[in-house]
Amino acid sequence: MKAIILHSRGPDGPRLTETARPSAGPGMARLRMLAASVNRVDLYMRDSGAGITHSLPQIMGVDGVGEVIEAPEGTGFAPGDRVILYPYDTCGQCRACLAGDQPLCSSARIFGEHRDGTFAEEIVVPAAALVALPLGTDVTQAAALGVAYLTAWRMVFGKAPAGPGQTVLVQGAGGGVAYAAMQLARMAGARVIVTTSGADKLAHFRALGVEVIDYRTADVPKAVAALTAGDGADLVIDNVGERTWPASLRAMARGGHLVTCGATTGAHPSADIQRLFVRQLSIHGSTMGSREEFRRLIAAFAAGAFTPQIDSTFPLADVPRAFDRLEHPDRLGKIIITIA
CATH class of the missing domain: 3.90.180.10 (Medium-chain alcohol dehydrogenases, catalytic domain)
Incomplete structure (x- = not known):
């Protein structure tokens, strides 16, 4: 064979x-x-x-x-x-x-x-x-x-389940896990904001009715704040790692949750510990x-x-x-x- x-x-x-x-x-x-x-x-x-x-x-x-x-x-x-x-x-x-x-x-x-x-x-x-x-x-x-959809399922419905009334930010939504998380969060009734780049991807997500931030041209935390009246995202899905980590932390609402399953751009970002305890943020690791x-x-x-x-x-x-x-x-x- x-x-x-x-x-x-x-x-x-x-x-x-x-x-x-x-x-x-x-x-x-x-x-x-x-x-x-x-x-x-x-x-x-x-x-x-x-x-x-x-x-x-x-x-x-x-x-x-x-x-x-x-x-x-x-x-x-x-x-x-x-x-x-x-x-x-x-x-x-x-x-x-x-x-x-x-x-x-x-x-x-x-x-x-x-x-x-x-x-x-x-x-x-x-x-x-x-x-x-x-x-x-x-x-x-x-x-x-x-792998991709099972991983996304646990991220969306696991330790900090998404649902109606919540805002979910999905970083790098063109990838398999991130795209799946976007779909599942919408299925759960949450409001979904995604980051991506490229004209075709931006147009694709807008056609779906998803709120989109072009991470190449926008300050992601400021854009999320503008879309949420300053509140930020209740749940952030991040499998990009070091490159997006600072923006993911700054885009979170007080008491919010970040779920990570990957580190394709590096595994050692700044922990930003003061932000974690002052805003009472939670970080969750997730695998399949x-x-x-x-x-x-x-x-x-x-x-x-x-x-x-x-x-x-x-x-x-x-x-x-x-x-x-x-x-x-x-x-x-x-x-x-x-x-x-």
Whole structure:
């Protein structure tokens, strides 16, 4: 079978490679992969991978949608069933797992990071990672849910849930997670303000009826203050990191919350501690979501509450080109890899 295998670090490291088809052991299911999505962590694995326990060569890809080839008896899955992957392989026994908060599992392994991933014609995963897809589900759209939309779900509905009467600021809304957060915050009934740049992106969000700030030409905190009669944003979604962090803090309302899930522009911004305690601000870290949050996300998607924004699609052989697109400033939404 064919897979995108990371052989070494750097742009030339990921290569379409012929490799042996996997076999399923006890408790494991074998899938024919249909589609997957490209995520920022793929670039991190390609270029560094520091701090993530793994060994090369390794199949890339964190999430995806597939069709069951074989599954253990008693799981409720049969050959031909279409499934989406919950992207964590967790122990099921630690305090976090027993509390239903799987992302905090002390021994969690993530596909494409700690073990072989989803950019392959066939994969073997724990049967517990399979979640049934409703009949008639658009496979391309569903492939966007596993990481980006699950991450956004916890950010929007987690420790500081968004809702009617609240203002949510989403930084860099053209990216996959940020765009998903914008959609989910609107679904929750919150007022949403986004930052982005480029004429096409600005026009896109305005056409949706979203309030937009061009971060290249405007002072973001001042613009947010002007839009909110000086109050600021109750919830700020920031996965950009060091570059946007000062503006995110200054754009927050008193008693507001900032939720972060990424640091693509750097991981060591100023803490601005005085602002934190004087204005009683809260900072929350967030990584993907629990199985229950995944179930709710899929139910909302199946009900038509939102439609994932797809920027582009690439075949499996063109994953390196998809990585280039991920870094392009014009990208808007998710990049999908079609496999079968």
